[in-house]
Amino acid sequence: MRCAVIHPDLGNQINRRTPELALEEAVNLAEALDVEVVASMVTRVPKPRAGTLFGTGKVDEIEAWLEANDAGLVIIDGKVTPIQQRNLEKAWNVKILDRTGLILEIFSARAATREGVLQVDLAHLTYQKSRLVRSWTHLERQRGGLGFIGGPGETQIESDRRALADQIHRIKTQLNKVVKTRALHRAARKKVPYPIVALVGYTNAGKSTIFNKITGADVMAKDMLFATLDPTMRGLELPSGRKVILSDTVGFISDLPTQLVAAFRATLEEVLDADLVLHVRDISHPETTEQARDVVEILTEIGISDNAMESMLEVWNKVDNLPEAEAEAIRTAAERDEHNCVTSAITGEGLPELFEAIENALAEPVTSEKLTLDFSKGKQRAWLYAENVVQKETQTDEGYVLDVVWTKKTKDKFEAAGA
Numbered sequence: 476m477r478c479a480v481i482h483p484d485l486g487n488q489i490n491r492r493t494p495e496l497a498l499e500e501a502v503n504l505a506e507a508l509d510v511e512v513v514a515s516m517v518t519r520v521p522k523p524r525a526g527t528l529f530g531t532g533k534v535d536e537i538e539a540w541l542e543a544n545d546a547g548l549v550i551i552d553g554k555v556t557p558i559q560q561r562n563l564e565k566a567w568n569v570k571i572l573d574r575t576g577l578i579l580e581i582f583s584a585r586a587a588t589r590e591g592v593l594q595v596d597l598a599h600l601t602y603q604k605s606r607l608v609r610s611w612t613h614l615e616r617q618r619g620g621l622g623f624i625g626g627p628g629e630t631q632i633e634s635d636r637r638a639l640a641d642q643i644h645r646i647k648t649q650l651n652k653v654v655k656t657r658a659l660h661r662a663a664r665k666k667v668p669y670p671i672v673a674l675v676g677y678t679n680a681g682k683s684t685i686f687n688k689i690t691g692a693d694v695m696a697k698d699m700l701f702a703t704l705d706p707t708m709r710g711l712e713l714p715s716g717r718k719v720i721l722s723d724t725v726g727f728i729s730d731l732p733t734q735l736v737a738a739f740r741a742t743l744e745e746v747l748d749a750d751l752v753l754h755v756r757d758i759s760h761p762e763t764t765e766q767a768r769d770v771v772e773i774l775t776e777i778g779i780s781d782n783a784m785e786s787m788l789e790v791w792n793k794v795d796n797l798p799e800a801e802a803e804a805i806r807t808a809a810e811r812d813e814h815n816c817v818t819s820a821i822t823g824e825g826l827p828e829l830f831e832a833i834e835n836a837l838a839e840p841v842t843s844e845k846l847t848l849d850f851s852k853g854k855q856r857a858w859l860y861a862e863n864v865v866q867k868e869t870q871t872d873e874g875y876v877l878d879v880v881w882t883k884k885t886k887d888k889f890e891a892a893g894a
Contacts, residue, residue: 479546480505480515481537483528483553492729496762500728501552501574503679507581514544527566528559538567550577557606575602575732582735590653597646598735604639607632657744669710670837671720673746675774676755677766678726681792684820685755686723689830708745713830719837722749729769736776743777751836752779752787758805758817759796788814788832795819839882849874858892 482498555573690709809815818825867878
């Protein structure tokens with residue numbers, strides 16, 4: 476399908492991103508949907524119109540532009556109300572997707588696991604339900620097109636609303652079962668003495684490439700927005716011999732649809748349970764700081780703890796994309812903070828230092844204690860030996876006297892076991 480992309484520059488609002496870079500990202504999103512982008516533009520919108528978003532003259536100007544480019548789909552990189560969508564589709568005789576609809580389409584195409592598919596379906600249905608208003612009078616019952624591009628007609632609004640509500644309820648029920656299964660898996664992993672390290676970051680920052688590089692996995696890793704949607708976990712042995720579980724997660728993006736934040740919360744809970752979070756940044760991107768801010772905002776929204784935020788490591792990836800002088804300046808800046816690590820997933824630069832940083836971040840303070848266990852506590856004594864914390868043992872009339880060196884976590888586990 477031939478597609479045109481429009482970024483409305485709302486000058487009267489506070490925009491972090493430059494309009495040109497925002498348009499570039501929107502075009503990349505459209506290309507991730509496998510449509511043919513034939514034209515794109517930034518359009519200044521000093522005063523958004525309630526009925527059409529754009530002024531009358533601009534609507535006519537864009538209509539001529541679309542006809543000249545023979546575009547059948549228009550992606551508007553922003554929020555478009557159902558009324559605005561109805562009026563613009565009628566004026567331009569095209570199908571329209573706003574930013575939320577576009578991201579939902581991409582997620583629908585990318586989701587692979589059972590949970591991912593259910594979450595996307597839930598987000599889609601929630602989005603569709605919000606757009607069941609009397610603005611759909613001109614639309615036929617089914618418009619076809621890409622995935623969920625389309626909408627119900629006016630004559631069936633009430634029955635469609637009930638049908639959507641039923642579908643949403645059914646999917647939530649299924650999703651709750653999947654979430655419970657995931658919770659059981661997490662509980663099982665907690666019994667394994669391996670810390671979990673979660674990769675997060677703006678979409679296309681290079682998380683999956685790093686994941687593949689250091690685990691030898693074959694997760695989909697392309698220079699494409701939202702190449703990875705479902706979390707993937709692999710075991711990883713650090714150079715010291717310590718084993719960890721590495722988790723690759725969905726990429727974040729500015730203005731992530733609220734439906735998706737809610738729908739993917741179960742997936743992002745992998746991050747909340749992680750012992751360490753690695754924030755992978757595309758340090759070569761012109762707006763890497765703004766992207767990092769968006770990631771932190773979403774992490775805060777899903778409820779990441781203050782401790783996790785404080786211990787989070789920033790991985791400044793794609794340094795190989797920078798000119799050498801800029802790359803050297805980045806390396807120098809990173810050296811000032813132990814929470815920063817400069818890498819190139821392509822060349823392998825910085826990966827040994829990243830491993831070392833993970834080791835240091837996961838290292839726990841240890842304490843030495845002397846324990847006395849009576850002879851009936853043979854099970855507890857065996858547990859301590861299995862954990863390899865016993866340094867020395869002597870026997871007295873009272874029982875076993877053990878010199879142990881352990882972390883607070885190991886001590887807590889020992890006490891929780893009923894010692």
